[in-house]
Amino acid sequence: MNITLTPAVRELLEFLCVHNEALQNAAFLLGGAPGLRRTQSLIDRLTSTRQLSRKARQELVGLYQLLSLENVGYPDTIETACFAILDPEDPIVEDLCLLTDNLRDHMDAVEAEAILPVFHFGIAA
Template identity: 45%
Template sequence: MFDHITTFTAPPCALDDLRAYLSDHRDALLDSAALLGDQPGVRLAQSVLDGFDTPGTPTRRTMRALDDLLDLLMLENVHDPDRIEAARFAMIDPANPIVEEVCLLADDLDDMLEAYRAVKNGGAATFVHEVAA
């Protein structure tokens, strides 16, 4: 009489942790995205933040945008002269303290995303938060 449909969602704890991280680091994510990606980077970061502000499991589009944001923060495409991050990255002084902050932000976001995906896929994950001294 009743259909039993099992739908898996990541345990709320992992998703809540990722949401909390994004919320707590909202300004830093937007600033870093602007630094490395100009207006397209800001739109990307805002899309991710808006997607995680929506209740429920993040959509595939939001998760793809999060992967793209992480690629931006991890400097995955700075070698491609046709991409805006190549020019933006070339203008940054490596001695600028913002460089370390962006690196820590990217590493922490990567760890949070990895932990979320591990729990979502049935594994255990831990996250160690590093703070710049």
């Protein structure tokens, strides 16, 4: 099942296109090569199909979880290793936070327009 291109879906897709490079850089910084590959695949699929499929929604949740450091703290994850390298004083940290917040805002807007739940974060807003 695909979601029609509501205004919020269009804006989400536009956000992903405009911030394509920043999202890829963030995914690599926080998830290494696997995070980068998943993000590239997601953005490529969404920009070519322009449809928010069930798989794309799941991958968007995964991207948000990567950017929001959900898996940091688990000793055997690449996310923990990547995060350990970051300097909290580096200006990139603020950029990562803003990018993550903007992605969440767009995902929340899609959710608000939907009749049925679209994204399942499993976390409180």
